[in-house]
Amino acid sequence: MSVERAFRASLREELLRSGVSPYPHRLSLGYVPIRDIVSNRRVGEAVSTAGRVASMRRHGGLIFSDLVDDGFKIQLSLDLSVVGNERFEWFIKYVNLGDFINVAGDLFYTHKGELTINVREYCLLVKALRSPPVKWGHKILDTEVRYRKRYLDLMMSPQVRRIFEVRFNTIAEIRRFMWERGFIEVETPILQPVYGGATAKPFITRVHSLGEDWYLRIALELYLKRFLVGGFNKVFEIGKNFRNEDIDVQHNPEFTMMEAYQAYVDYEDIMRLIEELISNVAERVLNTTKVNYPVGGSEVEIDLRPPYRRVRMVEGLREFAGVDVEGLSDDEMKSLLRKHDLLIPGGYDRGRAIVKLFDKLVGEHHLIQPTFVMDFPASSSPLAKPHRTDPKYAERFELYIAGMELVNAFTELNDPVIQETYFRNEEERRKLGDAEAHPYDWDFVEALEYGMPPAGGLGLGIDRLVMILTGQTSIKEAIPFPMLTRSM
RNA sequence: GGGCCCGUAGCUCAGCCAGGUAGAGCGGCGGGCUUUUAACCCGUAGGUCCCGGGUUCAAAUCCCGGCGGGCCCGCCA
Numbered sequence: 276m277s278v279e280r281a282f283r284a285s286l287r288e289e290l291l292r293s294g295v296s297p298y299p300h301r302l303s304l305g306y307v308p309i310r311d312i313v314s315n316r317r318v319g320e321a322v323s324t325a326g327r328v329a330s331m332r333r334h335g336g337l338i339f340s341d342l343v344d345d346g347f348k349i350q351l352s353l354d355l356s357v358v359g360n361e362r363f364e365w366f367i368k369y370v371n372l373g374d375f376i377n378v379a380g381d382l383f384y385t386h387k388g389e390l391t392i393n394v395r396e397y398c399l400l401v402k403a404l405r406s407p408p409v410k411w412g413h414k415i416l417d418t419e420v421r422y423r424k425r426y427l428d429l430m431m432s433p434q435v436r437r438i439f440e441v442r443f444n445t446i447a448e449i450r451r452f453m454w455e456r457g458f459i460e461v462e463t464p465i466l467q468p469v470y471g472g473a474t475a476k477p478f479i480t481r482v483h484s485l486g487e488d489w490y491l492r493i494a495l496e497l498y499l500k501r502f503l504v505g506g507f508n509k510v511f512e513i514g515k516n517f518r519n520e521d522i523d524v525q526h527n528p529e530f531t532m533m534e535a536y537q538a539y540v541d542y543e544d545i546m547r548l549i550e551e552l553i554s555n556v557a558e559r560v561l562n563t564t565k566v567n568y569p570v571g572g573s574e575v576e577i578d579l580r581p582p583y584r585r586v587r588m589v590e591g592l593r594e595f596a597g598v599d600v601e602g603l604s605d606d607e608m609k610s611l612l613r614k615h616d617l618l619i620p621g622g623y624d625r626g627r628a629i630v631k632l633f634d635k636l637v638g639e640h641h642l643i644q645p646t647f648v649m650d651f652p653a654s655s656s657p658l659a660k661p662h663r664t665d666p667k668y669a670e671r672f673e674l675y676i677a678g679m680e681l682v683n684a685f686t687e688l689n690d691p692v693i694q695e696t697y698f699r700n701e702e703e704r705r706k707l708g709d710a711e712a713h714p715y716d717w718d719f720v721e722a723l724e725y726g727m728p729p730a731g732g733l734g735l736g737i738d739r740l741v742m743i744l745t746g747q748t749s750i751k752e753a754i755p756f757p758m759l760t761r762s763m
Numbered sequence: 764g765g766g767c768c769c770g771u772a773g774c775u776c777a778g779c780c781a782g783g784u785a786g787a788g789c790g791g792c793g794g795g796c797u798u799u800u801a802a803c804c805c806g807u808a809g810g811u812c813c814c815g816g817g818u819u820c821a822a823a824u825c826c827c828g829g830c831g832g833g834c835c836c837g838c839c840a
Contacts, residue, residue, distance in 0.1 A: 278791080278792085278808065278809055279791055334798075337798070337799085339798075339800065339802085341800070352797095385799080385800090406791065408773060409774050409775085410790075413789095418832065418833060419770090423832095474840080521838065523839090634840095734840090736840080749834095760831065
């Protein structure tokens with residue numbers, strides 16, 4: 276490596292001495308994207324383009340080379356009899372794999388039928404001091420290198436590039452969908468004096484000018500609801516959340532959520548909104564609502580077309596685990612928890628116990644096709660409105676796909692007195708050892724006291740949606756620069 | 764927090780079990796070759812064997828500790 280780098284650095288020096296810039300400011304030969312050239316083949320026509328030299332195959336006085344530009348590739352041929360001896364030799368001496376060049380020439384098809392630019396002129400644009408780690412189109416296999424130096428992963432592998440094209444198209448389509456339905460995209464603070472909107476451990480950061488420790492947000496929820504109080508009826512935000520918890524195949528400490536809140540609707544309306552959103556986005560991004568996803572070692576076809584199955588949490592436990600929690604006494608619940616090695620931080624609570632059992636016995640294993648799990652126990656949902664027919668439950672649901680939780684949504688709690696009670700309960704649980712209990716947010720309660728319209732809201736994990744749409748089982752594959760330990 | 768696997772050339776890996784001169788292919792560089800596309804042929808350079816300690820005449824190899832990565836479980840939305 277160091278030998279090769281030194282060699283290329285010496286070429287750079289030679290170029291500078293000879294008055295040729297190894298990093299010119301502008302393209303001297305013009306530029307049409309390779310994407311446009313290959314999609315609009317006009318054989319015989321003169322074209323100019325630019326890109327990275329991805330391969331070279333020399334046959335005496337003829338060099339075939341592949342030029343890659345913005346994910347598209349075209350073959351060049353450099354013919355000694357066309358460019359002349361001097362420019363031919365210069366190319367061999369000074370142009371290496373990984374360099375960027377600007378070329379002008381004529382389009383033709385080779386004997387093998389490949390569209391090729393017969394180069395008349397060329398110009399070096401960038402002298403790369405390091406060569407590409409693998410041949411273009413081949414995957415780097417060392418996962419650590421792929422994550423730490425994602426630019427190489429993107430550079431070398433069209434499949435990896437494709438994942439991120441899907442990711443950013445997905446975000447664009449979500450945005451378009453929400454705008455089309457009249458939602459306004461807003462911004463809320465990432466740095467917050469009180470975190471909230473989810474149960475998670477936060478990152479703490481120092482605000483020097485205030486002399487205070489603040490938090491990086493763990494959710495968007497409480498500030499978006501303040502928009503509802505302020506009179507906005509339909510708002511959404513796409514942004515990063517930060518949760519100071521474990522890193523694994525479904526969790527990255529920094530991850531992307533879309534949250535949306537709509538006045539005058541309930542969680543039933545939100546279910547329909549989500550069905551439309553996800554199927555619409557899949558259709559737009561993939562041209563299909565059917566995706567293949569590995570589940571338990573084999574590919575399963577998942578159909579994102581509505582309607583999605585709706586199942587109450589207690590019914591799910593009955594159907595998939597054979598447990599009728601509504602018929603169990605607290606003592607029976609506790610022994611069931613013990614049997615499955617489940618602990619409840621902050622002490623036993625019937626609602627939380629039901630959720631624990633559901634997560635353990637049902638969640639990942641059974642909910643492969645899109646399924647709304649409805650009606651969580653009220654005590655597990657301090658920001659959701661109690662159920663209209665049974666206040667032991669909350670009007671809350673989660674959407675599961677491929678065993679992953681993608682969406683969490685409620686009919687939003689807008690009674691400030693109940694909200695205050697829930698916050699107090701959470702504070703009590705915190706004192707009893709539940710580090711992830713929801714903090715008390717006085718200002719939010721005060722906002723509710725001014726009146727928040729009845730509303731439905733949702734949070735969608737975008738990284739996980741991208742995993743589903745691209746068939747990836749690790750969230751690191753769906754995040755461009757996933758979090759890894761600093762050192763290498 | 765627990766378990767399993769991995770770390771050797773730019774890349775992919777062999778060598779480790781059973782200690783004795785650091786290897787191959789690809790890539791790089793030099794040469795040859797005017798229709799190749801994982802081009803081909805000849806030659807050649809390239810090493811902190813993840814780090815530290817121990818055992819030994821001798822450690823990539825055995826032992827201990829650490830670091831980094833992957834996966835599974837626990838915890839967690």
